Amino acid sequence: RKEVEQDPGPFNVPEGATVAFNCTYSNSASQSFFWYRQDCRKEPKLLMSVYSSGNEDGRFTAQLNRASQYISLLIRDSKLSDSATYLCAVNDYGQNFVFGPGTRLSVLP
Amino acid sequence: SQTIHQWPATLVQPVGSPLSLECTVEGTSNPNLYWYRQAAGRGLQLLFYSVGIGQISSEVPQNLSASRPQDRQFILSSKKLLLSDSGFYLCAGQGGRVSYNEQFFGPGTRLTVL
Numbered sequence: 001r002k003e004v005e006q007d008p009g010p011f012n013v014p015e016g017a018t019v020a021f022n023c024t025y026s027n028s029a030s031q032s033f034f035w036y037r038q039d040c041r042k043e044p045k046l047l048m049s050v051y052s053s054g055n056e057d058g059r060f061t062a063q064l065n066r067a068s069q070y071i072s073l074l075i076r077d078s079k080l081s082d083s084a085t086y087l088c089a090v091n092d093y094g095q096n097f098v099f100g101p102g103t104r105l106s107v108l109p
Numbered sequence: 110s111q112t113i114h115q116w117p118a119t120l121v122q123p124v125g126s127p128l129s130l131e132c133t134v135e136g137t138s139n140p141n142l143y144w145y146r147q148a149a150g151r152g153l154q155l156l157f158y159s160v161g162i163g164q165i166s167s168e169v170p171q172n173l174s175a176s177r178p179q180d181r182q183f184i185l186s187s188k189k190l191l192l193s194d195s196g197f198y199l200c201a202g203q204g205g206r207v208s209y210n211e212q213f214f215g216p217g218t219r220l221t222v223l
Contacts, residue, residue, distance in 0.1 A: 046213065
């Protein structure tokens with residue numbers, strides 16, 4: 001079983017739609033969780049950290065479910081500029097930092 | 110804030126030629142440093158990581174090597190490139206004095222081996 005798994009997509013959604021991504025992880029010792037955004041031919045950039053209580057940043061909401069070992073990212077009112085690949089990442093507070101393969105999102109006009 | 114510098118941005122090299130990619134970190138000290146490779150349309154493959162000067166851990170056996178001669182410098186090298194070495198090479202940092210958990214990435218080097 002891969003350490004971090006994501007649906008590769010692509011998710012093709014119309015502008016204004018709400019879209020949700022899930023990411024599952026296998027290491028129960030994982031302590032910190034992140035969502036990154038990667039534009040085509042660019043480096044990944046941190047979108048948001050994921051806290052135990054869940055957190056929201058504008059149109060983006062991240063949730064953590066430790067019991068089922070998954071994190072989620074919800075994007076509301078999606079914009080054309082949200083088109084990108086979304087990578088989840090988990091860390092065990094050491095140097096062991098594992099990325100998922102990414103989910104590609106295309107927001108269509 | 111912490112910043113990772115990488116150069117060059119793009120590189121075209123013939124098979125069998127040597128390689129040296131440099132990564133430097135600004136704005137933090139004693140970070141963990143990482144080299145990743147990303148093939149087109151694929152995820153990040155961890156190649157090497159370093160927790161300090163002279164300390165290198167290799168994740169994937171291959172013809173690449175890494176060195177960390179200074180706290181904020183991480184170098185990826187090869188003596189003879191293979192076609193399969195083509196890809197997008199990303200240097201990342203984590204931890205250190207400023208940032209504890211998340212990884213931050215440099216702009217990457219796109220390598221094409223012909």
